[in-house]
Amino acid sequence: NAGVTQTPKFQVLKTGQSMTLQCAQDMNHEYMSWYRQDPGMGLRLIHYSVGAGITDQGEVPNGYNVSRSTTEDFPLRLLSAAPSQTSVYFCASSYSIIRGTGELFFGEGSRLTVL
Amino acid sequence: DAKTTQPNSMESNEEEPVHLPCNHSTISGTDYIHWYRQLPSQGPEYVIHGLTSNVNNRMASLAIAEDRKSSTLILHRATLRDAAVYYCILRDDTGNQFYFGTGTSLTVIP
Numbered sequence: 373n374a375g376v377t378q379t380p381k382f383q384v385l386k387t388g389q390s391m392t393l394q395c396a397q398d399m400n401h402e403y404m405s406w407y408r409q410d411p412g413m414g415l416r417l418i419h420y421s422v423g424a425g426i427t428d429q430g431e432v433p434n435g436y437n438v439s440r441s442t443t444e445d446f447p448l449r450l451l452s453a454a455p456s457q458t459s460v461y462f463c464a465s466s467y468s469i470i471r472g473t474g475e476l477f478f479g480e481g482s483r484l485t486v487l
Numbered sequence: 488d489a490k491t492t493q494p495n496s497m498e499s500n501e502e503e504p505v506h507l508p509c510n511h512s513t514i515s516g517t518d519y520i521h522w523y524r525q526l527p528s529q530g531p532e533y534v535i536h537g538l539t540s541n542v543n544n545r546m547a548s549l550a551i552a553e554d555r556k557s558s559t560l561i562l563h564r565a566t567l568r569d570a571a572v573y574y575c576i577l578r579d580d581t582g583n584q585f586y587f588g589t590g591t592s593l594t595v596i597p
Binding site: 376407412415416417428430431462475476477478 | 523536584587
């Protein structure tokens, strides 16, 4: 069982470039989400999905797009990267969307630097 | 949005118990309290969660105040591998959004 797999682990972009952070899980989880972690800020939710074809915004969605065409994959797209998007990005999934329960499984993170 | 407040840092001696506090005065009746921890250069990992009653598992215990406005994560015997940032999180009514604060950085002293 691979769990939650994120690629790439490291990426350097120039301002204005686009890229996609990939996230895949092999646990048949319905719920998937993306967080960003900045120094001193903790983790903040960007977007989440409760199933294939369903996505919604989190706390800090601006500048990011997501889609969920399959249960396994939940890519995060930066259409025009900005230095403010320099951060560590974590993908997380959960088997359950039942209220209050269901632990999140996190990937190892993707460190993005925008110059 | 339900939020939590935790001390920025705490220290503990190895093999002693650790009590990590969390305040969540705006908690709603249906919010679950979750705890996660993040070791250096890793993603957060689940520790424990609860609603009203105290909870125990192999990693830790969770003590929830009667009014639910605060909780305490208890590590019974701290080890060096427990050095991490611990996050107290409320899961909202829909179960879809987790709000992480800045967490408590735990240092374990040998």
